Amino acid sequence: MDKFIIEGPTPLKGTIPISGSKNAALPLMAAAILGDSPTTITNVPKLRDIYTFNNVIRVTGTHVNFDEEAGELSIDPANLAHLEAPYELVRKMRASFYMLGALLGKFGRAKVSLPGGCAWGPRPVDLHLNGMREMGADIKLEEGYVIANAPKEMEGGTFTLDPSSVGATINLVLASVLRAKEFTIKNAAKEPDVVLLCNTLVEMGADIEGIGTDTLTIRAVDQLEGITVRNAADRIETGTFMIAAAMHPESDVTLTGADVDDLGHFPEVFEKTGADMTIKNDTIHIEAPDQINATNIETQIYPGFPTDLQAQWATMMTQASGESSVTDTIYYDRFSYVPEVTRLGADMDVDENTVNIAGKTPLKGASVMSTDLRASVSLVLAGMIAEGKTDVLRIYHLDRGYEDLEEKLTAVGANIRRAGQEE
Numbered sequence: 001m002d003k004f005i006i007e008g009p010t011p012l013k014g015t016i017p018i019s020g021s022k023n024a025a026l027p028l029m030a031a032a033i034l035g036d037s038p039t040t041i042t043n044v045p046k047l048r049d050i051y052t053f054n055n056v057i058r059v060t061g062t063h064v065n066f067d068e069e070a071g072e073l074s075i076d077p078a079n080l081a082h083l084e085a086p087y088e089l090v091r092k093m094r095a096s097f098y099m100l101g102a103l104l105g106k107f108g109r110a111k112v113s114l115p116g117g118c119a120w121g122p123r124p125v126d127l128h129l130n131g132m133r134e135m136g137a138d139i140k141l142e143e144g145y146v147i148a149n150a151p152k153e154m155e156g157g158t159f160t161l162d163p164s165s166v167g168a169t170i171n172l173v174l175a176s177v178l179r180a181k182e183f184t185i186k187n188a189a190k191e192p193d194v195v196l197l198c199n200t201l202v203e204m205g206a207d208i209e210g211i212g213t214d215t216l217t218i219r220a221v222d223q224l225e226g227i228t229v230r231n232a233a234d235r236i237e238t239g240t241f242m243i244a245a246a247m248h249p250e251s252d253v254t255l256t257g258a259d260v261d262d263l264g265h266f267p268e269v270f271e272k273t274g275a276d277m278t279i280k281n282d283t284i285h286i287e288a289p290d291q292i293n294a295t296n297i298e299t300q301i302y303p304g305f306p307t308d309l310q311a312q313w314a315t316m317m318t319q320a321s322g323e324s325s326v327t328d329t330i331y332y333d334r335f336s337y338v339p340e341v342t343r344l345g346a347d348m349d350v351d352e353n354t355v356n357i358a359g360k361t362p363l364k365g366a367s368v369m370s371t372d373l374r375a376s377v378s379l380v381l382a383g384m385i386a387e388g389k390t391d392v393l394r395i396y397h398l399d400r401g402y403e404d405l406e407e408k409l410t411a412v413g414a415n416i417r418r419a420g421q422e423e
């Protein structure tokens with residue numbers, strides 16, 4: 001198991017290229033299974049979750065070829081015959097549960113393990129299952145597996161997501177595009193990852209109404225064809241590096257290849273910190289403020305502040321002048337980074353689903369432990385501005401979701417190296 005050794009503090013100066021999005025690529029990969037011919041996805045990042053999902057897909061007999069140099073993933077479902085996603089793989093990442101919608105939609109049968117993924121608290125899948133039941137599928141749970149069966153044509157119906165769910169919207173769209181007469185999802189997720197999936201399916205031949213709104217109506221078509229589609233830039237990586245660029249007063253960073261339209265309200269909120277931000281096409285230039293303004297945030301569904309950026313934001317707020325609060329309304333328990341950032345010297349206190357932060361506190365290097373993907377990257381952000389040596393242990397979480405993280409940050413002046421954990 002690897003760790004990062006970070007020597008700080010270091011300002012960041014230079015250009016960071018943004019990678020393709022993990023969370024946008026995964027649903028596209030599942031959608032490729034629905035096609036009757038091969039699909040090619042470009043701008044795919046080299047991430048552990050992508051490799052894991054490749055293996056999940058391969059178990060079914062689908063041919064998957066990842067040209068890592070070109071970032072091109074080719075998926076040919078011609079020989080797909082085994083309608084199962086096993087526990088050993090699905091437990092490693094939550095999005096492999098998309099196999100349920102994809103296999104049920106295409107073949108009317110699926111056996112898929114209940115999912116894993118970042119585990120900061122309960123992450124139920126009741127909406128995925130009840131939505132499929134509403135559509136007309138028979139869903140049973142047996143020994144940790146979901147066993148799903150559906151007739152050639154399901155009647156469909158209307159299902160309201162409460163709360164709105166990215167994963168459930170994706171699974172229900174995948175399950176219905178080839179098999180439900182007419183199915184309406186209310187309070188559907190509008191996250192860019194969902195919009196890209198729906199637009200891709202339409203290009204493959206699907207009939208989906210209401211894309212980009214919170215009501216999606218899907219009418220089954222007879223078949224879908226494979227296409228070539230470009231994956232989006234990673235909006236969470238973009239936000240993470242914007243925050244990183246604001247944390248040291250001498251930092252001056254340019255992000256290239258960003259999909260700015262996918263950032264929702266984040267840039268407006270970010271400007272409240274006092275950072276100087278200039279956006280031009282796919283380039284975002286950030287100059288850190290001399291002093292960060294304390295800025296409260298509350299996570300919301302898109303286009304609101306993403307839960308996947310709240311840990312990084314709270315970590316930045318340890319350097320703001322005065323008190324601030326970060327409230328997560330999507331995941332109430334997503335605060336495992338708090339005791340770790342506190343070990344570095346932060347003054348943070350969790351009260352229900354809010355962390356209250358008193359700034360500005362100097363941070364000092366120590367050993368800290370990553371507990372999930374976004375918690376891990378927050379510890380890297382803290383380590384880069386902490387005085388002395390910070391060891392971030394268990395960085396395998398980071399390898400799930402940040403492509404070439406240490407290379408990208410080292411190239412702009414950070415002092416980070418990867419080492420075996422016993423070193």
Ligand SMILES: CC(=O)N[C@H]1[C@@H](OP(=O)(O)OP(=O)(O)OC[C@H]2O[C@@H](n3ccc(=O)[nH]c3=O)[C@H](O)[C@@H]2O)O[C@H](CO)[C@@H](O)[C@@H]1O
Pocket residue numbers: 023026094095122123124125126127128129162163164165166167168193307308330331
């Ligand atoms: C691979 C991927 O894209 N992961 C993202 C996806 O996760 P994921 O799709 O798992 O998250 P959801 O949007 O489903 O979760 C939103 C809320 O719905 C609840 N819920 C969800 C499903 C369900 O069946 N029942 C239920 O109650 C969840 O507990 C949570 O409170 O969206 C999250 C919210 O933007 C992000 O943090 C994750 O990074």
Ligand SMILES: C=C(OP(=O)(O)O)C(=O)O
Pocket residue numbers: 023093094095116117118119308373374401
């Ligand atoms: C939580 C995340 O991923 P997952 O839903 O796969 O656990 C994430 O990308 O921040």
